[in-house]
Amino acid sequence: MKILVCISNVPDTTSKINFVENDTKFDSNGVQYVINPYDEFALTRAMWFKEKQGASVTVISVGDASIEPTLRKALAIGADNAIRINTPATDGFTVAKELAEVIKNDTYNLILAGKESIDYNGGMVPGMIAGLLDYNFVNACVSLEIEGEKATIAREIDGGKEVLTCNLPLVIAGQKGLVEEKDLRIPNMRGIMMARKKPLTIIEPTTNDTATATTSFEKPTAKSACKLVDADNVDELINLLHNEAKVI
Amino acid sequence: MSVLVLAESSNGKFKKSSFEVTSYGKKVAEQLNTNLVVLTVNTTDNETLYKYGAEKVLNVSNEALTTFNAKTIANIVKQAVEKENVEVVILDSNANALYAAPLIAVNINAGYASNTVALPSSTTPFIVKRKAFSNKAFNNCEISTAIKVISLAKNSYGIFENEVSGTTESFTPELTSSNLTSESIEQTTGKVTIADADIVVSGGRGLKGPENWGMIEELASVLNAATACSKPVSDLGWRPHSEHVGQTGKPVASNLYIAIGISGAIQHLAGINSSKVKVVINTDAEAPFFKAADYGIIGDAFEVVPKLIEKLKKFKANNA
Ligand SMILES: Cc1cc2nc3c(=O)[nH]c(=O)nc-3n(C[C@H](O)[C@H](O)[C@H](O)COP(=O)(O)OP(=O)(O)OC[C@H]3O[C@@H](n4cnc5c(N)ncnc54)[C@H](O)[C@@H]3O)c2cc1C
Numbered sequence: 001m002k003i004l005v006c007i008s009n010v011p012d013t014t015s016k017i018n019f020v021e022n023d024t025k026f027d028s029n030g031v032q033y034v035i036n037p038y039d040e041f042a043l044t045r046a047m048w049f050k051e052k053q054g055a056s057v058t059v060i061s062v063g064d065a066s067i068e069p070t071l072r073k074a075l076a077i078g079a080d081n082a083i084r085i086n087t088p089a090t091d092g093f094t095v096a097k098e099l100a101e102v103i104k105n106d107t108y109n110l111i112l113a114g115k116e117s118i119d120y121n122g123g124m125v126p127g128m129i130a131g132l133l134d135y136n137f138v139n140a141c142v143s144l145e146i147e148g149e150k151a152t153i154a155r156e157i158d159g160g161k162e163v164l165t166c167n168l169p170l171v172i173a174g175q176k177g178l179v180e181e182k183d184l185r186i187p188n189m190r191g192i193m194m195a196r197k198k199p200l201t202i203i204e205p206t207t208n209d210t211a212t213a214t215t216s217f218e219k220p221t222a223k224s225a226c227k228l229v230d231a232d233n234v235d236e237l238i239n240l241l242h243n244e245a246k247v248i
Numbered sequence: 249m250s251v252l253v254l255a256e257s258s259n260g261k262f263k264k265s266s267f268e269v270t271s272y273g274k275k276v277a278e279q280l281n282t283n284l285v286v287l288t289v290n291t292t293d294n295e296t297l298y299k300y301g302a303e304k305v306l307n308v309s310n311e312a313l314t315t316f317n318a319k320t321i322a323n324i325v326k327q328a329v330e331k332e333n334v335e336v337v338i339l340d341s342n343a344n345a346l347y348a349a350p351l352i353a354v355n356i357n358a359g360y361a362s363n364t365v366a367l368p369s370s371t372t373p374f375i376v377k378r379k380a381f382s383n384k385a386f387n388n389c390e391i392s393t394a395i396k397v398i399s400l401a402k403n404s405y406g407i408f409e410n411e412v413s414g415t416t417e418s419f420t421p422e423l424t425s426s427n428l429t430s431e432s433i434e435q436t437t438g439k440v441t442i443a444d445a446d447i448v449v450s451g452g453r454g455l456k457g458p459e460n461w462g463m464i465e466e467l468a469s470v471l472n473a474a475t476a477c478s479k480p481v482s483d484l485g486w487r488p489h490s491e492h493v494g495q496t497g498k499p500v501a502s503n504l505y506i507a508i509g510i511s512g513a514i515q516h517l518a519g520i521n522s523s524k525v526k527v528v529i530n531t532d533a534e535a536p537f538f539k540a541a542d543y544g545i546i547g548d549a550f551e552v553v554p555k556l557i558e559k560l561k562k563f564k565a566n567n568a
Contacts, residue, residue, distance in 0.1 A: 011381075013382075013495055013514065013515050013518070014514055014515075017381045017384040017385050019385070037495070037496055038496075091359075092360070093353065093359060093360065096350075096354075118381070118382050118495065119380065119381055120380050120381075120387070121362065121363055121379065121380055121381070121382060122360075122362055123346055123349075123350070123362050123363075124349070124350040124353065124360050124362065125350075126350070127318075127347070127349070127350025127351050127354075128350045128351075128353065128354050128360075130350075130351070131322070131350060131351045131353070131354030131355065132354055136427065136428045137318070137319070137351065137428075138428070139318070139343075139346060139347040140343060140346070140347070152431075155343075155347070156343060156490075157343045157344070157433070157435075158342050158343045158344075158441055158443040158444065159435055159436050159439075159441030159443065159444070159490075160433065160434045160435035160436050160490075161433075161434050162430055162432070162433045162434070163430075163431045163432045163433075163434075164428055164429060164430055164431060165428075165429050165431055166427055166428040166429065167427065175496075176489065176492075176496055176497070177489065181483065181496070182483075210392065211353075211358070211359030211360070211391065211392060211393045212359040212360070212361060212389050212390065212391050212392065213389070213390050213392065214387045214388065214389055214390075215375055215388045215389070215390050216387070216388045217380075217385055217386065217387050217388070218377070218385065218386040218387075218388070219384075219385050219386075220384075220385070220386070220521070223540075223542070224542075226528070226538050226539070226540075226541045226542060226543065226544045227542065227543050227544070228538075228543075228544050228545070228546065229543060229544070229545050230545075231545050231546065231547030231548075231551065231552055234545070234552065234555045234556045234559050235559055237527070237543060237545065237556070238556075238559055238560060238563050240543055241504065241525070241527070241543070242563070242567075245504070245524075245525045245542065245543075247446075247447070247503045247504040247524065247525045248447070248471065248504065248560075248563075
C-alpha cells in the first residue's frame with residue numbers, strides 16, 4: 001500500500017496571533033511552527049499501517065523552504081520520503097490542485113490529511129483533492145481499518161458517528177480517534193539522524209490561479225472585564241444571565 | 249442569477265441552523281439584488297422557510313437520500329446551481345455540510361470560505377469575514393471565482409423573520425451512484441448535542457472524578473443544556489471523547505457556556521471563543537478563564553453548583 005500524508009505547517013497552538021503590514025500579513029516573528037495537530041493523527045495512523053500491515057509512507061506539503069523542518073520532523077517520526085511543492089500555501093483550492101496533480105501522477109492508494117489546519121481552519125483541502133480526482137472521501141474521520149482493498153471508516157456526525165465502507169483509493173480528513181492522543185509519536189534521536197538522509201524532493205507548482213485570498217486580518221475586539229459574583233450570591237448570577245445577558 | 253441555500257433537515261424536520269442560513273441567504277440575495285432559492289431534501293414543511301425569506305424552495309424527495317451521502321448531495325447541488333443560475337451557495341456548519349462543501353466547490357469550480365461570521369462586506373469584489381487561527385482572529389476573505397461557496401458558522405448571524413410569498417417546486421435531479429456505503433449510524437440518543445445546544449455546561453479536572461458529574465448533568469438538565477468537558481477529563485476516561493471541547497476537540501458556539509473547574513488554557517479557550525456569554529466557576533482567582541469570561545464566581549464547585557441548581561429550579565418555576 002502506498003500512503004500519502006498531507007502535512008500542513010502551522011503556528012504552534014500557544015502562539016500569539018499578531019498581524020503586520022497594516023493587518024494584511026500574519027506576523028511569524030518568534031512563532032514556532034509545527035505539524036498541524038490534526039495531521040499528526042493522520043501521520044501516526046500511517047505509521048501504524050506501515051508497521052503492522054506494510055506500507056510506504058510519503059509526506060507532502062505545499063510551501064516555501066521554511067516548511068522543511070516540519071517535513072524533516074515527519075521523516076524523523078518515520079515517513080520514508082517527503083515532497084515539497086515549492087509555492088506559498090495561501091489558498092486551499094490551489095493547495096488541493098497542487099496535491100491532486102502529484103497524486104494523479106504517482107497513484108497512492110490512501111491519502112491521509114487532517115480535517116482542518118489550525119491556522120486558516122479552511123477544512124477544504126482533503127475534500128477538494130478527492131473531488132478533483134473523483135476518489136472516495138470521508139471527512140472528520142475517527143477510525144480507519146484497511147483489509148486488502150477494502151476500507152472501513154467511522155466519521156463523526158452531529159451527536160454520534162457513522163460507519164462507512166468503500167474500496168481504495170480513498171482520501172481521509174482525520175482527527176482524534178484516528179489514533180489516540182497518547183499514541184502520537186515524537187521523533188527520537190535515531191529518527192532525527194535517519195531523517196537527515198531520507199529523500200526530500202522539491203517540485204515546482206503547476207498552477208497559479210487562486211480562488212480565494214485574504215485581504216486583511218482582524219483581531220476580536222477586546223472584551224470587557226469579567227463581572228465577579230460572590231459565591232454566596234448565585235441569585236445575582238441568575239439575575240445577570242436573565243436580565244443583562246438575556247441567555248436564560 | 250440567484251443565491252442558493254442548502255437547508256438541512258433530520259427526519260423531515262428542518263434543523264434550526266436551516267433558519268439561520270435562510271435568513272442569511274435572504275440578506276445576501278438582497279445585497280446582490282437577486283432572489284433566494286432554498287434546496288431541501290425529503291422535507292414536507294417547506295412553507296416554514298418562506299417566513300425567513302425563501303422565495304423559491306426546490307424540494308428533492310427520494311428514499312435513496314434518507315442516508316446522507318456527501319458526493320450525491322454535491323452532485324444535486326451542482327444541478328441546482330445550473331438550473332437556477334446560482335452565483336453564491338450557502339451552507340451551515342453541521343457535520344454533513346462541512347463534509348459536502350469542498351466537494352460542491354470542486355464540482356462547480358467555486359472558491360470556498362468556511363466559518364463565515366458576517367454578511368459580505370462587499371459583493372464586488374466578494375469579501376466575507378471568517379474565523380481563523382482557531383477563533384483567535386478573523387480574516388477577510390475575497391472569493392474571486394464566478395460562483396462562490398460559503399459555510400456560515402453556527403449562531404454567528406442569527407435567525408431573522410423576513411416573510412415572503414414563496415413557492416415550492418419539486419426537483420428531480422439525476423442521482424449519481426456512490427461506491428461509499430453507509431453501514432451504520434450510531435446516535436447518542438435523547439441528549440442535546442454540543443453542536444445543537446444553546447447552552448453548554450462543561451466540567452474540568454477541578455471536579456476531581458467521574459463520580460462528581462451528577463451535579464453537572466443535573467445543572468445541564470435544568471438548563472436544557474448539553475454537557476461537555478476539558479481534554480484531560482476525556483483523556484482520563486471520566487467522560488466520553490465526544491464531550492471534549494477545545495482546539496483538538498469540538499468547537500462550541502452556544503449562547504451560554506458555563507465552565508466549572510476548568511482552568512481556561514489557551515487550547516480550551518480556542519474551542520469556546522465563539523460562544524456568546526461565558527461563565528466561569530473556579531476556586532482559583534488567578535485561573536486564566538477569568539480573563540475570557542463575562543461572569544465569574546470564585547468559589548468551590550462543590551458548594552456553588554448545588555446552590556445554582558436549586559436556585560435555577562426556582563427561577564425556572566417562576567418564569568415558566
Ligand atoms: C496541542 C494541545 C492541544 C490541546 N487541546 C485541548 C483541547 O482541545 N481542549 C482542552 O480542554 N484542552 C486542550 N489541551 C490541554 C490544555 O492545555 C489544558 O491542559 C486543559 O484544558 C486543562 O484542563 P482543565 O482546566 O480541566 O484542568 P486543570 O488545568 O487541571 O485545571 C483545573 C481547574 O479546576 C480548578 N478547580 C480545582 N478544584 C476546584 C473546585 N473544587 N471548584 C472549582 N474549581 C476547581 C482549578 O483551580 C483549575 O483552574 C491541549 C494541549 C495541547 C498541548
